[in-house]
Amino acid sequence: MRPTLRFAAGCVNEPSVEAAARPMTTPALQKADSMSSVADNIALMKSRSLALLLESEMERMIMAGEIAPGDRINENQLALRFGTSRGPIREALRALEAGGLVELRPNRGVFVRRLSIEEACDIYAVRAALFGLAGRLCAARLGRAEVADLKRQVAAMEKAAKSKDFDAYYPLNLQLHEFIVDHSGNPVLASHYRDLVKLLHLFRARSLVQGGGLAISNGEHRDMVDAIAAGDGERAHQSHFDHVMRARERLMSAVRDLPAASEHKKATR
Amino acid sequence: MRPTLRFAAGCVNEPSVEAAARPMTTPALQKADSMSSVADNIALMKSRSLALLLESEMERMIMAGEIAPGDRINENQLALRFGTSRGPIREALRALEAGGLVELRPNRGVFVRRLSIEEACDIYAVRAALFGLAGRLCAARLGRAEVADLKRQVAAMEKAAKSKDFDAYYPLNLQLHEFIVDHSGNPVLASHYRDLVKLLHLFRARSLVQGGGLAISNGEHRDMVDAIAAGDGERAHQSHFDHVMRARERLMSAVRDLPAASEHKKATR
DNA sequence: GGATCGTAAACTGTCGACAATTGACAATAA
DNA sequence: TTATTGTCAATTGTCGACAGTTTACGATCC
Missing domain, CATH: 1.10.10.10 (Winged helix-like DNA-binding domain superfamily/Winged helix DNA-binding domain)
Incomplete structure (x- = not known):
């Protein structure tokens, strides 16, 4: 046995x-x-x-x-x-x-x-590139039904954003990103994207993302879905890429705003 | 002991x-x-x-x-x-x-x-996205010296391409790509890019890339370096992305042109 | 003759034990 | 006191052996 x-x-x-x-x-x-x-x-x-x-x-x-x-x-x-x-x-x-x-x-x-701040920053950039590609592919692939689904999701997030209900917003946000990546039709892309997201969990200051304007973020989501709905690959790429890069900026500025605590020892090596 | x-x-x-x-x-x-x-x-x-x-x-x-x-x-x-x-x-x-x-x-x-053809195709797309990002970053980072270096490399490749000397062209090509990725200033990007290139080595039809127009490929290189030299991130992104995607198309059409042999058994699972 | 079943070899999955290294602490010397 | 050296416990690196599975092959039955 x-x-x-x-x-x-x-x-x-x-x-x-x-x-x-x-x-x-x-x-x-x-x-x-x-x-x-x-x-x-x-x-x-x-x-x-x-x-x-x-x-x-x-x-x-x-x-x-x-x-x-x-x-x-x-x-x-x-x-x-x-x-x-x-x-x-x-x-x-x-x-x-x-x-x-x-x-x-x-x-x-x-x-x-x-994860150091720099590494997290780098990871965000790569993630943005992958997400941009996902947007581009979705624009070329997604049908009416899927677009409708996307719009439903964004609408739901709109509601959560309006009432500043972060606990409701967060999982929806995650779900939206997963949806896009999964429907890109490129499993390699999806897998690498997921790996990066996993890695970002190791960044101790990750929780800071929270405060950053739900409404703003969801406005970007709307742009993304619009581009996909229009089948405009180029615009979809740009909006998806920018979305992640702006999220990065939001996080980084949040990190720099409270330089206290956190950064104990770098490179114990 | x-x-x-x-x-x-x-x-x-x-x-x-x-x-x-x-x-x-x-x-x-x-x-x-x-x-x-x-x-x-x-x-x-x-x-x-x-x-x-x-x-x-x-x-x-x-x-x-x-x-x-x-x-x-x-x-x-x-x-x-x-x-x-x-x-x-x-x-x-x-x-x-x-x-x-x-x-x-x-x-x-x-x-x-x-690796199946589909997987190789997917990997190429992801690689294109990463390379596009590398180009964008290089455009924002590279100084005169590095741009001069790039131009030297492209010139050397031009010579090899003119005389159709593939054995000379191939390593230079590899080196150029490595250079760009390494000088993007994003180690995460470089690492993931390298992993993808490694994976592509498993694609049995890889050798087909060879025939495909050296001069054409190097023309694309020139566009890439021009965009970087101009510090135009957007154009650099586009040219780098397109370069890999065109390489993908060249490979894929080559594969489809000789549908014989190769594809023995798919999914032995 | 072809399919089913059983057996044996080959190989993977896991374990317990041992060797080597590291890091901390104590003893010694300056 | 401070620096150096020696020792020891804790932990990693590696090995050899055994248990369980898969697979190929041959015997048996229809």
């Missing part, structure tokens, strides 16, 4: 590692854990490889901030916590490193990547 | 795995292998980790075509060949997978990624 992978709850001190993964330890007994019983396990069996599981779980942990940028990741501790050996952990960390979420310092350990 | 890492020459049948890596097995004796003796070893010691070494070596092997797209990679065989255990090999493969060079099929093994 395979090792158990129980995500040993409470082994060390973890906030919320849910037993989202519990392969059939006893093939016979199967209480149907209230939530989907068999499908989950089958999916688990198919994933076939702790490393794959661990990779997504650790990515989640980093995204959720359970491990903060700059933190060192202890292999032994993780292995203990997940009830596995260090092998799969190391494999997962390698994959994460290639994605830039984590940094490998030989013989020292792996550290959650810490 | 550490394991030896001899890259056991001739163990299985490898064409050219040079003993580029030979850490100080006997700290005393050090014959100064004719080439840089100590520095190499120190660099090796610093890299500290077979996995890191293996990663670059295997990347090289894939790039050089020593393992062809679609081929399965046998961990045991590689371990034997390199004189290591499978652990570091697996770690290196994980990293390569995240870069898209290699594909992981659980319980089956890892396979060198095989």
